Amino acid sequence: MSNFFNKSDLTRQNADKIVSDTLNNCDDGELYLEESKSESIVLDDNKIKSSNYSSDLGFGFRAISNEVVAYSYSNEISKDSLKNSSENLKSTLKSIKGTYNHEIPKSNKKFYEDINPIEQKSLDSKLEVLNKVNDFLRKKDGSVKQVTASFAGEQKSIEIIRSGGEALTDVRPLIRFNVSVMLEKNGRKETGVYGIGGRQSYDDYLKNDNWKNVCEEAFRIASVNLESKPAPAGEMKVVLGPGWPAILIHEAIGHGLEGDFNRKKTSAFHDLMGEKVASEGVTIVDDGTIDNRRGSLTIDDEGTPTERTVLIENGILKNFMQDRHNARLMNTRSTGSGRRENYRHIVLPRMRNTMMLSGNQTQDEMIKSVDKGIFAVSFGGGQVDITSGKFVFNCTEAYEINNGKIGSPIKGATLIGDGPSILKEVSMVGNDMMLDPGIGTCGKAGQGVPVGVAQPSILIDKMTVGGTKL
Amino acid sequence: MVKDQEFLKSKASYCLDLAKKMGATDASVTVGHSISETVNFRNKSLEASDRSDGLALSIETYLGKRRSSISSSNLLNENIKTLIEKCFETTKITPEDEFNSLPDKNLLAKQISSLNLYDETRFENNKKIKYLKDLEESASSNNQIINTESSFTENKSNFILANSDGFCDGYKTSSFAASCVTVAKDENSMERDYEFSSKRHLSDIKQATDLGNKAAKQTIRKLSPKKIGSEKISIIFDKRISKGMLSAFASAISASAIARGTSFLKDKIDEQVFANSINVIDKPDIIKGMGSQNFDSEGVNSNTLQLIEDGILKNYLVDTYNGKKLNLKSNGRSGGTTNLYFEKGNISYEDLMKKNSRSLYITETIGHGSNIVTGDYSVGATGFLVEDGEFKYPVNEITIAGNFKDMFKNIILANDLEFEYSVNSPTMMIEGMTVAGK
Numbered sequence: 025m026s027n028f029f030n031k032s033d034l035t036r037q038n039a040d041k042i043v044s045d046t047l048n049n050c051d052d053g054e055l056y057l058e059e060s061k062s063e064s065i066v067l068d069d070n071k072i073k074s075s076n077y078s079s080d081l082g083f084g085f086r087a088i089s090n091e092v093v094a095y096s097y098s099n100e101i102s103k104d105s106l107k108n109s110s111e112n113l114k115s116t117l118k119s120i121k122g123t124y125n126h127e128i129p130k131s132n133k134k135f136y137e138d139i140n141p142i143e144q145k146s147l148d149s150k151l152e153v154l155n156k157v158n159d160f161l162r163k164k165d166g167s168v169k170q171v172t173a174s175f176a177g178e179q180k181s182i183e184i185i186r187s188g189g190e191a192l193t194d195v196r197p198l199i200r201f202n203v204s205v206m207l208e209k210n211g212r213k214e215t216g217v218y219g220i221g222g223r224q225s226y227d228d229y230l231k232n233d234n235w236k237n238v239c240e241e242a243f244r245i246a247s248v249n250l251e252s253k254p255a256p257a258g259e260m261k262v263v264l265g266p267g268w269p270a271i272l273i274h275e276a277i278g279h280g281l282e283g284d285f286n287r288k289k290t291s292a293f294h295d296l297m298g299e300k301v302a303s304e305g306v307t308i309v310d311d312g313t314i315d316n317r318r319g320s321l322t323i324d325d326e327g328t329p330t331e332r333t334v335l336i337e338n339g340i341l342k343n344f345m346q347d348r349h350n351a352r353l354m355n356t357r358s359t360g361s362g363r364r365e366n367y368r369h370i371v372l373p374r375m376r377n378t379m380m381l382s383g384n385q386t387q388d389e390m391i392k393s394v395d396k397g398i399f400a401v402s403f404g405g406g407q408v409d410i411t412s413g414k415f416v417f418n419c420t421e422a423y424e425i426n427n428g429k430i431g432s433p434i435k436g437a438t439l440i441g442d443g444p445s446i447l448k449e450v451s452m453v454g455n456d457m458m459l460d461p462g463i464g465t466c467g468k469a470g471q472g473v474p475v476g477v478a479q480p481s482i483l484i485d486k487m488t489v490g491g492t493k494l
Numbered sequence: 495m496v497k498d499q500e501f502l503k504s505k506a507s508y509c510l511d512l513a514k515k516m517g518a519t520d521a522s523v524t525v526g527h528s529i530s531e532t533v534n535f536r537n538k539s540l541e542a543s544d545r546s547d548g549l550a551l552s553i554e555t556y557l558g559k560r561r562s563s564i565s566s567s568n569l570l571n572e573n574i575k576t577l578i579e580k581c582f583e584t585t586k587i588t589p590e591d592e593f594n595s596l597p598d599k600n601l602l603a604k605q606i607s608s609l610n611l612y613d614e615t616r617f618e619n620n621k622k623i624k625y626l627k628d629l630e631e632s633a634s635s636n637n638q639i640i641n642t643e644s645s646f647t648e649n650k651s652n653f654i655l656a657n658s659d660g661f662c663d664g665y666k667t668s669s670f671a672a673s674c675v676t677v678a679k680d681e682n683s684m685e686r687d688y689e690f691s692s693k694r695h696l697s698d699i700k701q702a703t704d705l706g707n708k709a710a711k712q713t714i715r716k717l718s719p720k721k722i723g724s725e726k727i728s729i730i731f732d733k734r735i736s737k738g739m740l741s742a743f744a745s746a747i748s749a750s751a752i753a754r755g756t757s758f759l760k761d762k763i764d765e766q767v768f769a770n771s772i773n774v775i776d777k778p779d780i781i782k783g784m785g786s787q788n789f790d791s792e793g794v795n796s797n798t799l800q801l802i803e804d805g806i807l808k809n810y811l812v813d814t815y816n817g818k819k820l821n822l823k824s825n826g827r828s829g830g831t832t833n834l835y836f837e838k839g840n841i842s843y844e845d846l847m848k849k850n851s852r853s854l855y856i857t858e859t860i861g862h863g864s865n866i867v868t869g870d871y872s873v874g875a876t877g878f879l880v881e882d883g884e885f886k887y888p889v890n891e892i893t894i895a896g897n898f899k900d901m902f903k904n905i906i907l908a909n910d911l912e913f914e915y916s917v918n919s920p921t922m923m924i925e926g927m928t929v930a931g932k
Contacts, residue, residue: 100547169755257893418862
């Protein structure tokens with residue numbers, strides 16, 4: 025746990041006083057202190073290409089009255105610097121008075137350990153794994169022309185000080201191990217990428233030589249793509265595999281259910297609360313409470329304990345995801361979804377682990393039911409236009425389906441759909457829900473935060489596939 | 495006030511001295527300070543105001559051909575000392591890489607000419623508020639606009655780059671940026687669009703009312719879109735999208751992608767990769783340019799580069815490390831392109847619009863559908879169906895797809911190039927791409 029007050033002239037008492045004095049006439053706000061330590065070690069082109077360590081320390085001071093948010097950050101933790109920030113906040117809010125809401129829920133549950141993953145594995149042994157990955161893949165097949173493998177690890181300690189001196193703390197470990205391989209055969213080049221990670225030590229993810237499985241998966245995806253044919257263009261049936269393809273849920277539904285866009289009525293979902301937005305049998309939750317998952321949080325970045333929020337229950341829209349600010353303005357409660365990339369950024373309502381729960385059909389049944397369509401197994405990134413509701417995501421592994429059978433692999437294509445209507449096109453929900461491998465980062469308003477997704481296999485009756493073959 | 499050169503230089507030399515003292519054979523350091531203030535408005539009233547004040551330090555230490563790096567925001571000498579110790583310890587156990595080195599001394603920038611990248615004008619928050627009020631007033635004058643959000647950001651930065659070969663230089667830069675996002679609604683749909691202006695000097699920022707009007711106009715025209723069928727059609731890319739083709743091209747000719755063999759443009763130097771009417775230039779010394787620089791992120795002098803001449807690929811974007819791998823000298827592009835642009839074409843915008851009786855005009859793309867290994871391109875798109883040179887109706891929920899290798903050879907550029915951003919392109923037409931819709 026970081027002690028933010030032992031390296032400067034700012035004492036805890038000073039900080040409490042400045043915070044209380046600043047937030048006295050405001051509706052909400054806090055001082056957020058953060059220290060992060062992170063590393064990145066990359067092997068590329070047969071060599072250790074970079075080894076970087078980084079440490080960051082700073083505070084973000086926020087005051088809110090009515091609809092106005094004043095924010096000031098600095099990476100200098102000192103009495104003067106905090107007083108300067110306080111003056112900034114007061115001058116922005118000088119004519120707007122509020123009543124401070126002291127209430128913040130408490131919980132003793134923790135969803136990960138206070139560890140520093142960087143220190144738990146020596147640099148030597150990290151370098152050894154990266155070199156093994158390189159050798160393993162290059163020996164595996166002559167078509168392997170490029171290998172990139174990397175470790176990324178982080179420990180982030182935060183402390184939130186609220187008016188009146190209440191303090192909330194959290195220590196968050198996060199790691200990711202990634203392998204990318206490029207194959208070349210008969211003049212064609214294709215890449216395959218796979219990674220794993222979460223909020224435990226590197227070795228929790230790498231035990232039993234698990235790095236080999238990561239290599240095999242990256243190699244398999246690249247090999248499939250070497251045989252791929254141009255993707256079809258037009259509307260057709262789409263079967264999505266379980267796990268990571270749930271970024272469809274994240275893009276199509278998740279962002280549109282974040283509180284800020286609904287308070288501002290700029291989301292295509294803002295007037296659909298209580299309405300049917302998905303087929304019967306479709307239930308979607310956003311869950312921050314799964315042990316050690318990438319998107320899990322013990323408390324959010326405002327100090328609210330996270331929870332499992334039901335967004336859509338059996339097709340009906342039940343809840344939005346809320347931070348304190350949007351919840352207050354919408355007369356509801358925070359769902360523990362207030363997040364920020366780091367102390368340089370304001371809090372926004374964000375997703376954690378967004379999951380569609382299992383139904384009772386099988387993937388086989390889905391494939392057999394399709395005359396002409398595609399089977400999408402893995403994806404790169406996605407994006408959504410919140411207002412029009414249109415969203416896309418990019419296949420990195422997909423196959424044609426002809427007459428109920430899986431056919432040739434097809435080239436990476438973009439799939440596009442309409443968020444508010446896509447879940448009504450879901451005609452089968454599988455019994456095989458799976459979590460993603462722990463690699464997702466969600467971007468919003470220039471801030472990236474780690475997230476997770478999960479889903480069973482699903483059949484979508486109509487979606488536009490953006491290939492080149494007419 | 496942004497920290498002065500003296501302060502940054504003293505931190506930089508403290509780091510270099512310490513690294514040398516610990517036994518580093520070479521070192522380089524960048525120290526920067528940046529202050530920004532942003533005011534956000536929504537529906538004609540203040541929504542948020544934020545101020546950021548950030549120092550940043552990054553150091554690379556070398557022990558012969560071994561190298562590692564650290565970065566931090568904490569510039570207290572005691573912390574710097576701990577970090578450099580850690581960095582150097584890591585360097586010692588990092589394997590050697592024959593291509594690791596500081597840039598060649600004779601390529602380092604020697605004379606710094608003023609590019610007028612810093613405007614010291616302070617635009618106080620109350621003036622930002624006035625600007626945003628005017629902007630949103632004009633943006634919301636049409637009653638189909640149901641939400642307006644806008645922001646004004648002022649940034650002042652300063653930096654010093656120093657290395658153990660004696661390079662030590664840096665300069666102040668400023669930027670001012672105003673943006674507006676509007677949402678319009680009719681009985682069939684709700685749509686969003688935007689407009690922004692970003693400049694080195696305050697006086698060059700677009701008028702508030704022009705920005706607001708333009709955002710509103712661009713949003714309203716998107717209402718009640720239709721989905722079109724799947725077909726091959728010629729596509730006209732609005733300037734804000736056509737410049738993205740240049741960004742994809744730039745990532746495909748970075749020395750790192752070439753050295754790793756992960757670019758569809760590897761081994762294409764002196765070959766035809768664009769239509770023969772196309773010229774692409776990267777010019778670092780445009781006065782007040784958003785991408786202008788005196789030297790790259792390693793201190794290497796950067797000159798104007800003709801990347802594409804009459805459709806032929808002439809240069810990669812080369813940094814020291816990847817240059818050594820490829821046996822090429824750095825051309826001052828560590829950190830990428832500077833002010834990158836297509837030279838203007840010789841057909842007017844109006845004639846381009848009328849070139850085909852039917853075409854698709856794209857104003858926005860979504861998704862990350864550019865693959866520089868294979869050249870495959872597939873993105874979600876929004877735009878307008880054009881018939882006989884006129885916008886007929888808005889189109890959405892479609893994708894456009896092709897391969898850069900073919901697309902680049904089929905580019906036709908209009909003559910409407912303007913220097914607004916760090917990457918600039920005229921309006922562009924590409925024939926023969928596939929649209930997937932109904």
